[in-house]
Amino acid sequence: MRDTVAIETYKGERLLLNKLKDYFQLIKPSLSIMVVFSSVVSYLLTPRVVAYDWRMITLLFVAGLLVTGSANAINQVVEKDTDAVMRRTAKRPVAAGRMSAAEGWTFAIITGAIGIFMLGNYFNWLAAGIALLSLFLYAFVYTPLKKVSSISVIVGAVPGALPCLIGWAAGNDSLSIGGWTLFLLQFMWQFPHFWAIAWIAHNDYARAGFKLLPSELGPTKFTAIQTIIYSLLLIPVGVIPYFIGMSGMVSLVIVTGANIFMVWRCIQLYRNMDVSSARRVMFSSYIYLPVALLALLADKL
DSSP, rough: OOHHHHHHHHHHHHHHHHHHHHHHHTTTTHHHHHHHHHHHHHHHHHHTOOSHHHHHHHHHHHHHHHHHHHHHHHHHHHHHHHHHTTTTTSTTTTTTTSOOHHHHHHHHHHHHHHHHHHHHHTTOHHHHHHHHHHHIIIIIIIIITTOOOOTHHHHHHHHHHHHHHHHHHHSSSSSSHHHHHHHHHHHHHHHHHHHHHHHHHHHHHHHTOOOOOOOTTOOOOOHHHHHHHHHHHHHHHHHHHHHSSOOOOOHHHHHHHHHHHHHHHHHHHHHHSHHHHHHHHHHHHHHHHHHHHHHHHHHHO
């Protein structure tokens, strides 16, 4: 009898653990944390935030994670059929059939609503409104547009950069040039970052019907040139914080150096035209954003 109870208890614990893993996968944790990180740093960079209140920082992090997780959950529900045909996404809970679309929608609605309420209640409704706009653009405009045109990448870069404005609005109770500068920095950064990912996973994306690279012919010289152009545009954007008094010389040097490094990686992609070089651009972009944001924050300390 005891053995039977123990077995049933073990099975119940395994089912619960697997369900929690599916929910964890539904929010795309690595992407969500990176997005929320930029929001929290933007919040800390605002002129009104002069001391670290870890309670408020935690609330912003959790609220941002819930809203971002909601958008990612909707994305997986809407794209369950296309996710199922791509190797890199086939094991996602909705695509694999471990979770129903209705359950995914329920999770997305609850997490999104709680996250937006937290932003409005603990910070201000401007931040909450921007978060709602970001969720809507990502889930209901960018997601379906990916199968229509590569312009979806430009559209998707807007909600991808809005977390900077969410954090700025949360800390400053208004939008100003500092917030828009951070928005522009993250907006421009997304193009070499995302096109590198689309280059690496081109066959998977093409099989699913996604049109994500700027050239209809796929990974071409034109695509590589576009990554160089947007990396070059990051250089003047990166010096704006210095000239508006938002940061000092140390961060100017670090951010400019990081921008030049991104340009160099993109030039290597143009020269080599291979997946290995695209992967270097991708990993460099993952490093670039936290380095740039933390450099700006370090100058404020």
